[in-house]
Amino acid sequence: MTARLARTLGWLALAAVLAASPVRAERLIVSVSNHRVTVTPNYSGEELVLFGSVEKDASTPANRTYDLVVTVAGPRADMVTRRKERRFGIWINTDSRQFLQVPTYLALFSNRPFDAIASPEVQRRQQLGLNNVLLTQRVGPDYADVVPDDAFRSAFVRLRKQHGLYREETSAVTFLTPTLFRTGIPLPAEVPIGLYNVEIKLFAEGALVAKTDTAFEIVKVGFEQFVATTARQNGFVYGLVTAFMALMTGWMASIVFRKD
Amino acid sequence: MQLYLPIADIPVNVFLILAMGAAVGFVSGMFGIGGGFLMTPLLIFVGIAPAVAVASVASHIAASSFSGAISYWRRRAIDPVLAVVLLSGGSLGTALGVWTFTLLRSLGQLDLMIATSYVILLTTVGGLMFWEGLRALLRARRGGPVTTRRPGSHVWIHGLPLKMRFKRSKIYLSVIPVVVIGLLIGFIGAVMGIGGGFILVPLLIYVLRVPTSTVIGTSMVLTLVTMVFATMLHAVTNHLVDAVLALILMVGGVTGAQFGARAGQKIRGEHLRLLLGLLVLAVGIRFAVELVIRPEDLFTVRETGVTG
Numbered sequence: 001m002t003a004r005l006a007r008t009l010g011w012l013a014l015a016a017v018l019a020a021s022p023v024r025a026e027r028l029i030v031s032v033s034n035h036r037v038t039v040t041p042n043y044s045g046e047e048l049v050l051f052g053s054v055e056k057d058a059s060t061p062a063n064r065t066y067d068l069v070v071t072v073a074g075p076r077a078d079m080v081t082r083r084k085e086r087r088f089g090i091w092i093n094t095d096s097r098q099f100l101q102v103p104t105y106l107a108l109f110s111n112r113p114f115d116a117i118a119s120p121e122v123q124r125r126q127q128l129g130l131n132n133v134l135l136t137q138r139v140g141p142d143y144a145d146v147v148p149d150d151a152f153r154s155a156f157v158r159l160r161k162q163h164g165l166y167r168e169e170t171s172a173v174t175f176l177t178p179t180l181f182r183t184g185i186p187l188p189a190e191v192p193i194g195l196y197n198v199e200i201k202l203f204a205e206g207a208l209v210a211k212t213d214t215a216f217e218i219v220k221v222g223f224e225q226f227v228a229t230t231a232r233q234n235g236f237v238y239g240l241v242t243a244f245m246a247l248m249t250g251w252m253a254s255i256v257f258r259k260d
Numbered sequence: 261m262q263l264y265l266p267i268a269d270i271p272v273n274v275f276l277i278l279a280m281g282a283a284v285g286f287v288s289g290m291f292g293i294g295g296g297f298l299m300t301p302l303l304i305f306v307g308i309a310p311a312v313a314v315a316s317v318a319s320h321i322a323a324s325s326f327s328g329a330i331s332y333w334r335r336r337a338i339d340p341v342l343a344v345v346l347l348s349g350g351s352l353g354t355a356l357g358v359w360t361f362t363l364l365r366s367l368g369q370l371d372l373m374i375a376t377s378y379v380i381l382l383t384t385v386g387g388l389m390f391w392e393g394l395r396a397l398l399r400a401r402r403g404g405p406v407t408t409r410r411p412g413s414h415v416w417i418h419g420l421p422l423k424m425r426f427k428r429s430k431i432y433l434s435v436i437p438v439v440v441i442g443l444l445i446g447f448i449g450a451v452m453g454i455g456g457g458f459i460l461v462p463l464l465i466y467v468l469r470v471p472t473s474t475v476i477g478t479s480m481v482l483t484l485v486t487m488v489f490a491t492m493l494h495a496v497t498n499h500l501v502d503a504v505l506a507l508i509l510m511v512g513g514v515t516g517a518q519f520g521a522r523a524g525q526k527i528r529g530e531h532l533r534l535l536l537g538l539l540v541l542a543v544g545i546r547f548a549v550e551l552v553i554r555p556e557d558l559f560t561v562r563e564t565g566v567t568g
Contacts, residue, residue: 043264044271077563084558090551092372093560104563155559190270190307220266227266231499239495242503243488246319246510250326253514257331 026066027055028212030200037187037218045189048216051182054202067110067117067203068173069128072185074105074165075194081156097152098138104192105165106133109172109183118206126201126208130157130168164188193218267502268312274508276306281320281512288513289328289520290527291476291536294321294455294483297382297543299509308505315494315501320509321455322487325480327514331521332477339428339474342438343481346460349439350482353446354489361451374452375551381448381459382544386537389462393534400530429474437468446486455483458540465533472529 030052037046054066078100085094110117114128127133131148135156148154160166165188173183185198195217202210220228231238264271280302288295296317303313332338364373420434441463445456460479464470470478495501524532 039264041264042262042271044262079561079563082560082562084555084560086554090376091553091555152559155557156561159557159559159561193269224264224266227503231267231495231501231503235496235499236492238499238503239492239501242319242495242501242506243322243491245503245507246323246488246491247326249507249510250323250328250514251330253323253327253518254330257515257518 025057025060026202026204026210027057028200028202028210029053029055030198030212030214032185032198032214032216035216037216039193039218039220039224041223043189045191046187048185048187049182050185050198050200050214051180052200053181054179054210056179064204065178066175066209067112068175068181069114069117069126069201069203070107070109070173070183070185071127071133071199071201072105072107072109073103073197073199074192075103075196076101077104077192078102079104079156081152081159083152083155097156099156100136100138100143102135104194105187105196106130106160107167107185108133108169109185110170111173111175111181113170117203118208122206122208128201130161130166163190165191187218191218193220263504263508265308265502265505267500268308268316268505270307272306272308272505277505277508278512280306281509282516283512285324285513285516286520286523287516287539288321288324288457289517289522290524291458291461291520291532291539293457293461293479293536294325294487295457295513296321296454297378297458300454303505308502309500311498312500312502312505315491315498316506316509318487318490318494319501319503319506320513322484322491323506323510324513324517325455325457325484325487328517328521329477329480329484331518332480335477335525336428337474338477338481339426339470340481341424342426342429342470342474343478345424345435345438346442346445346478346482347485349442349444350446350449350486353443353448354450354486355446356443357447357450358493360447364451375547377448377452379544379548379551381452382540383548384544385459385462386539386541386544389533389537390541391537392466393530393532393537396530397534426470429470429478431468431470433468441467442482445482449486449490455487457483458536461536462533472532476524 030050033049033051034046037048050070078098079102080096080098082093082096084091087094108129110128114123114132117123118126118128123129124132134145135153136143136145137152145153157166164186167186173181175181195215197213197215199213200211201208219225261274262271263274280299284295284299284302287293287298299317299320300310300313303317304310308316329338420436422435423432424435425432441460445460445463448454448459449456457479460482461475464475464479465472491501527535
């Protein structure tokens with residue numbers, strides 16, 4: 001009895017899943033030129049290339065034109081934005097907002113302006129453009145993302161953009177053929193170490209038709225890796241070695257420059 | 261030549277950092293100061309995170325002052341007894357300072373506190389030194405007597421008990437003001453993140469009447485010990501000491517410090533004080549201007565914690 005009920009429920013669940021997932025007329029196949037960017041002593045930024053194609057099947061309407069939005073998000077961190085104000089003749093930090101678990105690197109690329117790709121409602125829902133990306137703030141006891149023209153939010157985005165860590169380019173994706181596309185992912189030198197998620201969304205006639213994601217990581221190797229881990233895990237030894245190094249350097253210099 | 265720094269996480273030009281280390285090292289060797297109040301702002305200007313800059317500069321100052329201290333020791337320009345007495349007060353002051361630092365940080369506005377104390381301290385000390393140096397220079401021009409120890413300098417400090425003979429400095433003095441000065445320097449150093457040499461030198465000269473010949477070497481010993489401690493503390497608590505950055509700074513710094521020490525010996529005492537006064541005053545004014553004029557950008561972004 002219970003077994004039969006369970007089986008029936010199982011079938012029902014499967015049917016529900018099948019009904020909920022629409023028939024996928026398009027499929028996205030993508031790849032980044034390098035899945036593991038290594039930071040070496042002479043590292044000074046890099047540019048990755050993302051390329052891919054839109055796979056169609058029999059159910060795909062003919063002559064569909066596609067739009068593509070690529071979102072690259074780096075490792076997340078808490079950040080604080082402070083505002084200075086004049087008090088008693090000097091400029092001091094008076095107000096601040098904390099941004100919780102926001103991407104340290106964020107890039108949005110598309111083949112044409114977001115307004116041309118989808119309606120404002122879809123843009124908001126799919127987080128297209130820096131104005132629509134969710135950046136959670138803590139305002140007192142509340143957690144919320146505020147309107148895009150909030151002073152702290154826009155200052156935050158503007159400052160990150162100045163460092164090349166946040167970027168939005170609506171002409172960066174190029175379609176080589178109607179189904180083959182590529183885009184560059186520029187990584188400035190001060191880009192944070194960690195895992196980067198790349199989300200690729202395909203739009204047709206203003207609606208999302210396919211979505212896929214991939215990832216790459218930026219890692220320190222060799223000497224850089226060794227120094228960073230030692231500093232973190234064996235602080236005392238690291239400090240001793242650094243202090244000893246300082247004394248040795250000072251001593252060597254006094255020998256080298258000794259005038260007798 | 262670009263080099264990637266493992267802790268600061270940015271690439272820097274090695275020659276630029278070397279040159280900065282050498283320039284600050286020269287100044288520190290010449291005046292017997294650590295130079296932290298010059299080096300840290302320079303590093304931040306190049307794009308290194310303030311916390312990493314402060315932590316790494318400590319070890320750079322340790323190297324610079326060690327090489328300086330050795331050459332002063334060879335010229336018998338260090339008073340070991342005076343250094344030990346100063347250090348006894350200094351270590352207590354450092355502990356007090358760290359405690360105050362934690363307290364201030366929990367109250368907020370630590371940045372402002374540091375900036376204003378920089379302004380007050382640097383402009384006052386710099387101004388006084390500059391003025392004194394100028395007066396000494398004018399006196400020398402007029403052909404008056406030029407002495408570090410002026411007659412009638414027996415103030416209340418010399419009436420204090422627990423007197424002790426500091427042979428190398430040729431002074432006979434109570435240990436109380438010496439320990440108090442050490443305490444003050446240790447405290448200021450821990451709160452403001454500086455070695456405190458530029459305050460110690462004038463205090464030793466004007467308050468304790470220590471002759472200029474032993475002041476610089478002795479102050480270097482104090483700087484050396486506090487900065488070695490600071491390096492250890494930063495490495496253990498914040499893990500922010502960038503050894504690669506520190507090494508580049510050190511190599512530049514010790515080279516500069518050697519030439520600086522040599523140049524310092526050639527320059528007359530009052531000229532030296534005038535120059536140091538000018539330098540300290542200039543940095544103080546720069547900090548003051550930064551507080552008063554409207555900043556280019558009212559907003560600043562800082563990372564508070566990384567996960568994933």
